[in-house]
Amino acid sequence: MRRLIIGISGASGAIYGLRALEMLRDFDDVETHLVISPAAIRTALAEGTGKTADEIRGLADRVYSHGDIGASIASGSFQCDGMLVAPCSIKTLSGIAHCYADDLIVRAADVCLKERRRLVLMVRETPLHAGHIALMDQATRSGAVIMPPVPSFYTLPKSIAEMVDQTVGRALDQFGLHHPKVRRWTEDHND
Secondary structure, rough: OOOEEEOOOOOOOHHHHHHHHHHHOOOOOOEEEEEEEEHHHHHHHOOOOOOOHHHOOOOOOEEEEEEOOOOOHHHOOOOOOOEEEEEOOHHHHHHOOOOOOOOHHHHHHHHHHOOOEEEEEEEEOOOHHHHHHHHHHHHHHHOOOEEOOOOOOOOOOOOOOHHHHHHHHHHHOOOOOOOOOOOOOOOOOOO
16 A cells, blocks of 8 residues: 655645545555645635535545644654645745744655655745745755646646646656546647
8 A cells, every 4th residue: 555645735726635635536555644734724615625624634544633743644664655745835845945844744744855755845826036946946955846736738628627637647646646637748739
């Protein structure tokens, strides 16, 4: 059984984390471990995702309290394939870049970096100032993959849902999890 940690921070774009959890349910061999911040729950409700906090938590195999830095995923001995933070707020990015692990999302991310496991950050902010760019640079130097949720238009999406699924699917590609909803580039560009 493969294990993947999903962190959902309070940035706009809660749908990315929710869809990641939903899409990961299509893999029989993947166990999901969720940490969701209180701000993320508020954002998910404000953005009209149609899911309550309990429904979001119900998408994961295992859920941890945001403040529980003593949880199993906060230890390097917890075996996993890595962590996806979707969306990743600038506050969370800053904590990761500066190793300031005052909550479980940042602590689990820091553990992934120190154990040389894959950490994908779907940084959700625009426009960016030099401080944001410096944080992304520092996180990248520590081993994180910065993957802003930028839509792919070569797929000729017909809905926001298709754009979200494509972006989330590409993030899952980073863990070697290839979801059938992802449309791949072909010579004629839209097979």
